[in-house]
Amino acid sequence: MNNTVNTTQESKTTLPKPENFKDIFSQHSDKEYAAAVKSAQERVSSFLKNTAKPFTGIRPDEMKRMVEAIDLDEPLPDYQSLFDEVDEIYVNHATAYHLPQYIAHLNCPVVIPALAAEVLISAINSxxxxxxxxxxxxxxxxxxxxxxxxxxxxxxxxxxxxxxxxxxxxxxxxxxxxxxxxxxxxxxxxxxxxxxxxxxxxxxxxxxxxxxxxxxxxxxxxxxxxxxxxxxxxxxxxxxxxxxxxxxxxxxxxxxxxxxxxxxxxxxxxxxxxxxxxxxxxxxxxxxxxxxxxxxxxxxxxxxxxxxxxxxxxxxxxxxxxxxxxxxxxxxxxxxxxxxxxxxxxxxxxxxxxxxxxxxxxxxxxxxxxxxxxxxxxxxxxxxxxxxxLGREKLGQYTDTIIDTAQQAAALIESDQNFELLCHSDMGVLVFRYLDGPAESNSCEVNKYIKEKLFFTGDVLVASTKVNGEFFLKFTIFNPLTTVNDIQNILNQIKQKGNGYHRLN
Known part of the structure; x- marks a missing residue:
């Protein structure tokens, strides 16, 4: 009997205290949670303020070396260190869909109410x-x-x-x-x-x-x-x-x-x-x-x-x-x-x-x-x-704006002899290619060169596709903040890169 009592008393004294579990989301960890989320919010704000172009242009081999150099078995001492590390291997090089110079894939900018909901969704975790x-x-x-x-x-x-x-x-x-x-x-x-x-x-x-x-x-x-x-x-x-x-x-x-x-x-x-x-x-x-x-x-x-x-x-x-x-x-x-x-x-x-x-x-x-x-x-x-x-009507206005911008962008492309527009769009995708005068046999190589140069400078991100075996550039206009002036600036950069190709060849 005495041994049983002693064992019970010993187990009670060795039970960990709630503060030892502060990393687990619970009634004991509200301060820890608030500090972590505040740090994340600060990094997001920094991303918005300091990101001037849609991509840094970092090469895959360099990105791979940075990530592979990290020892996952060695935890970091604090949130500051953690966020600094993630800045280096993710945030600083993340593709910025919210910028008008990102005009590549079907990635939309997101509305703020949905981001607020994400906080509840992740924490409550239903x-x-x-x-x-x-x-x-x-x-x-x-x-x-x-x-x-x-x-x-x-x-x-x-x-x-x-x-x-x-x-x-x-x-x-x-x-x-x-x-x-x-x-x-x-x-x-x-x-x-x-x-x-x-x-x-x-x-x-x-x-x-x-x-x-x-x-x-x-x-x-x-x-x-x-x-x-x-x-x-x-x-x-x-x-x-x-x-x-x-x-x-x-x-x-x-x-x-x-x-x-x-x-x-x-x-x-x-x-x-x-x-x-x-x-x-x-x-x-x-x-x-x-x-x-x-x-x-x-x-x-x-x-x-x-x-x-x-x-x-x-x-x-x-x-x-x-x-x-x-x-x-x-x-x-x-x-x-x-x-x-x-x-x-x-x-x-x-x-x-x-x-x-x-x-x-x-x-x-x-x-x-x-x-x-x-x-x-x-x-x-x-x-x-x-x-x-926001309501349905406000979201609908965003869609209307995108379609209107795409129609104006199509008109810009069609009016410029350096471009060939392949097709008009019901929504916001425009497939076209750069031409230096009449259609050339090497237009595929020129446009591949343009896309790669734009990507690795990070100034503009466009997409591409093949139609009947021919290589084309592609705009996906998916941001209601993108203006016709933005489109014109992007077209000008495409022409600059196209002219650079011809100087090299």
Whole structure:
């Protein structure tokens, strides 16, 4: 008995005190937390004040050496040292999307209310899989999904927040595949695997559709061979006549059309596939229609340009990327379906998480709608902050401004004999190339040189692409603060670099 008492007393005296756990976010660590967050805020402010160009131009080999020289097994003594280190290997060389000289990829500047929400999201750290892990977060997410569904034009839609457009596109193809098997073959892929004729399943996308369509077809066991490329019109949009011909051709070969993915905002051209005629073809052939509006979803916010999405309400499912055209921090995306019952296809029960007997009307669980995320951030709060503080109309004005700037930029390019504009854009992507007079055989090399020189000076970041084997520069105008004067200055720098190429050659 005495030994037992002594052991108990000894264990009590050796228990660590709360202050020894000050690094863990808890009721004992509010001062530590405040100091750390204040330090982070100061570094962000410094980044904004001291970053004058979108990139420092640091070479990958130098960046690699800096990171690899750090010993992860040796902790730093204080936050000052930690932030100083991260400044050196990250912040000082981070790409500055908020500057008008960044005009490369689909990376938007972010709105401040969403950044405020990030503080709550990271600290409270709710998981959105079940109600008992998120409570109000469940219904905030659901209301935002309902709101997005209504903006699309759905009457009885549903969906879920995802990590990005590629994941949402994966969900669209998954539902298309499994719905076809259930509806027309009475085959349950979830339970029984792919049917014997799955190798004949075909998915139709335009030549300019996002690469995730091909990866997703592979992930779902159909292989990239299942993807049928449909020709485009003069503005690089899916051609409905060519789509119907492609479908008829595959049927004649004995293959099985199961899905069409239309693109609302192509990555290369920012153009919208003709959604209404595509939807009519999908209906005629009983094919699932998914619309990848990861980029074009911003048009939902603007009454001036909303008509460009006419027909999106006819799709069976839609991808929305809030972290593109809603100016949200990464990650913030959604997958929306027209018929909420279709989400039952992906439901899977686990006794420890979402048991089969649970009443999900009374005790909801978002995990029932997710395919690859159990633990899932409360990213919906960022959009909630944004809509409640700024509103749809203000966000729509940002989109209007971007489209207007892109149209003026296109006019500038077309009016300059040193440039060739390949195509106008519904949104803000302009594909063009530098020419020294008439089109030259070495224009690809000139434009490659220009892009590389701009990148490693860091003064301007532009993107590039290939069209019919030819190399083109690409503007992605995605910042409402970018002006026509900014565009003109960038074009002038492109010409300077082009002239430099000719002096060297």
């Amino acid at each position: 998981s959105q899989d079940t109600y008992d892990q998120s409570a109000g977060g469940t219904f905030i997410e659901r209301k935002l999904i309902d709101w997005t569904s209504e903006q699309i034009g759905y009457q009885d839609g549903d969906g879920i927040f995802t990590a990005g457009g590629s994941q949402s596109n994966l969900m669209g193809l998954l539902l298309a595949r499994d719905y076809y098997a259930l509806e027309y073959q009475k085959w349950n892929i979830k339970l029984d695997g792919l049917p014997a004729d799955a190798s004949k399943f075909r998915v139709f996308v335009s030549d300019k559709a996002h690469f995730s369509n091909h990866k997703n077809s592979w992930i779902l066991g159909l292989g990239e061979q299942a993807v049928v490329h449909v020709g485009v019109d003069e503005r690089y949009r899916m051609d409905p006549e060519k789509l119907e011909s492609a479908i008829a051709s595959e049927i004649q070969k004995g293959n099985i059309p199961i899905a069409i993915t239309a693109t609302a905002g192509t990555t290369d051209f920012g153009n919208i596939d003709p959604l209404q005629p595509i939807a009519a073809i999908a209906k005629r052939y009983n094919i699932w229609l998914h619309v990848d509006a990861a980029y074009g979803c911003g048009l939902l916010l603007t009454d001036n340009h909303r008509h460009l999405l006419k027909g999106i309400e006819l799709a069976d499912s839609v991808t929305v990327d809030y972290h593109k055209s809603f100016f949200q921090p990464i990650s913030s995306s959604a997958f929306i379906v027209k018929n909420k019952l279709h989400l039952n296809i992906i439901k899977h029960h686990a006794d420890y998480l979402n048991p089969k007997e649970q009443d999900y009307d009374a005790l909801p669980a978002q995990i029932n709608k997710s395919i690859i995320q159990s633990t899932r951030r409360f990213d919906a709060l960022k959009l909630w902050f944004t809509l409640r503080y």
